[in-house]
Amino acid sequence: MPINLKQLFIKCGVFLFGFAAAINLNCHAAYSPAGYSIKTIETPKDVRFHITGLDIDKDGSIVCATRIGDVWRFKNNAWQLIADGLHEPTGLLIEEDGTLLVAQKPELTRLVDSDKNGIFDEYIRIADGWEFHDNYHEFNFGPVKDLQGNIYGALNLGHQTPDAFKYGGMDSAGGYRGWAYRVTPTGKFEPWAYGLRSPAGMGVSPKGEIFFSDNQGDWVGTSKIHLLRQNEFYGHPASLIDLPEFNRAKVAAMTADDFNKMRELPNVWIPHQEVANSPGNLVWNSTGGKFGPFENQIFVGDQTQSNIFRVLLDKVGDEYQGAVITFMDGFQSGNIRLAFDKKGSLWVGQTARGWAARGGKPFGLEKVEWDGTQPFELETIKLNSNGFKLVFTQDIAKKTIDTSSFTVSHWHYHYNQKYGSPKVDVTPVQVTHAKSTTDPKALEISLPLVRNKVYGIRFNGITSKTGKKPSSNTVYYTLNKLYQ
């Protein structure tokens, strides 16, 4: 017979209640580069302003789509409701002609302000070539556009959808759930790639390459970033049921080994907790230095951790791989959407409804501004034949360039239907050599290199020539491919 808590308390004769000292973990940033600050924007009073779509117009006005289904414009410090009634939009893109593309659950929609009065009065169906089953988890993420004018979106799997096919936690009732799609300039809907789980963020590089992030869960050991390519399988088997050569029974009979042979490895793994839990969209810093030293790098917000991290892409041969490193935390709510404005500020759309965020506030809008102060942080990391080259934003104190300044380990993740994966086979790695280069901001480390591992490189001992320590001191490099 189970004994309840009360009985146990009495039996033990112990009057318990060790109450934790009130530790406010939410208000203090653990890492933040010098010169960067967060500014909170007041959102409309008494409006549930969970921002899940964010873009910046040519005139600098901020356009937000909210989960309740509104679209608002922020201009001259005033908010205007410009559209409403949408079905939980999770992405918004302002087109060259001023129309708005909004990814709502059942449809990719173009909003048109036909009489130019500021209110969008036409809601045009651009694409709805997928099945939507009214399941709460069936988000439609995106849209992003490549240089040829193709539009991309990504369709979340369902969760507890009636009559769905389930292999792990998430499911598909069919109709391209767990797929990415493309819509051509002529309006043709094309299922594009599959195996996605909860791809809460997409992004397009300055070269027009489409990337997406996917959230940790079943078949996703830890959150990750992929380059999106046509007809590739990104790991979650539920989506396979929509391929003509598969069916539910066939997929159900397959094993993790079978799927493993088919899947694309992530370009970058994002270690859970240490960097992010629920990454959002990817934005490239193309501000021409207005946002500080991290030009051409990818910034991603995290909904759970209320932080922002950087993605440092590396290219070995023809393949992208690379690293992640935390950038800034201490935001008020869950960071799900980012956008750079022309002045070089990074706007952050936030929500915490249904999925809690460290920041504590249910929703909001903030922006990160740089005041011109040069921080001392890791700028880039590149693989070389013996190890890695790390470039910092300021000159490094030569005396700290020593193997003792580094703590390195590597690991990998399970690939199976269980929810998430711990780090597997965590192995300490000895840095055998650390040396400076002709560039006073750079150093090189030599260490044993093994493929298909995440290298956690802690450079705690490195300081700048002026004695500054970086606020983020661990970088996580996904090593898929070695230099021959």
Place this chain on the structure above:
Amino acid sequence: MFTAFIKSITRCYFVYMLALYSFQAQANTDRELMLRASDQKAVARGEKLYQSVCFGCHGLALEGGTGFNLRDAVWVHGGRPSQILESLERGFPDKGMMAFKNVYNSQSLKDIVAFILAKQVGLRHLKYDVYDGFEVDEKKRQFPDLKKLKLIKSVNHHNKELDFSIPIPGKTGIIYRGSIYVPKSENPIIVVTKLGPADIFKISAAGRQLKQEKFNKSTWHYAIRPGRQRFEVAYFNEGRTRVPRLYLKLGEELIPLNKAASSFEKQSTYNIIATSEAKVVRKKIDQLPIRSIAVGLPEKINYAFNAKSCSIVGIWGDDLLNIGPNIAERGKLASIPLGNRWFYDNKGIYLTIDGQQAPCKYTKYTRKGSPEFHFILDQVKLTLAAKRVTKTSITFAVTSSNLKNKKIKLNFPPSVEVSNPLGNVGENFLTIVPSGSRQFDFTVSPNSGGERNAN
């Protein structure tokens, strides 16, 4: 025979010892974890881990989200400290919780359990007694002498909530006894609201009566100390139908303590009402098919156009929708149409042209004036919009540049009547020949034999 008996006894003994050992081990773990819950350092370590690892699913304040509420009395997977630890260790991989024994060491997991134990809040193990024969003295508001009352019911409540609606209306009173968990907080208080002038209300905690302070006309505050303590609430009234609401207030947070309070807090209302102009809303809507688009007209009649079938799948009166359930938490629940239903029907009112059952292609809607839906049916471009609305009818206009000599058949459910001056009415259908016009109208009104009348 004797050997078999000895074997049986031996087997029983081993089974008994094994069970005893298992029980003892569990009790030891429980004891260890409870002691740890009184160690502020362990609780602080546990909190730090919880706020890194667990809060995403269980909430910053353990209030629940994807995962269960971890601070109330409900423990689906066992509420003993050792069971909580086991749940953490093993996880529930099929339900989205990983096995944390693979990630964190035993001490860290115990710290998390200690933190969870220290954050328990609210009522536990309630019993209640119901008394009859109470006479209200509004002037004195004296607490009755229980010895003079008749005890008519005594119940083990097995619930975490007080429920003052249990007494039979009349001269009855109820006394709840149990325990309350009050986490450390700045000035924790019990808030009682909607107390009537004739209500006799008394709260005791840790064996002493709490001092009542009037906050406003119908709200009272009772300061309470932190900690787990005995708790008693006595409530006597003269059969009022309005039941007071009780909360534990911790800082800005209000934790419902009785059924009326939790029901009040669970109300999830966000009504969309068309006042001066039409509203258009896409949401998950109760009883309406997927991809329905709801339109609310200021004249207080609403309809739903289905973007998949290009049909009108529902008409109802009064206000448009309560989208509250669909925009709360993860949005699992459907929005609720407000007002009186004329009909909801998956097929609804739909058109066929020249007898063809061709699939439709919805293209857009516009929102200048009355919302206008655009779609293509059998290669004919059509628009549909509400044109005239009375209390008992709604007239739709269908427009196309290519209706000449087309035979239009309008199908409708039996719960409404559909009419057109030029149309021929059959059983649940209407045929119309627009005779060269670019537009035809049809008027829908609730069938007097239908499900519910708009009036």
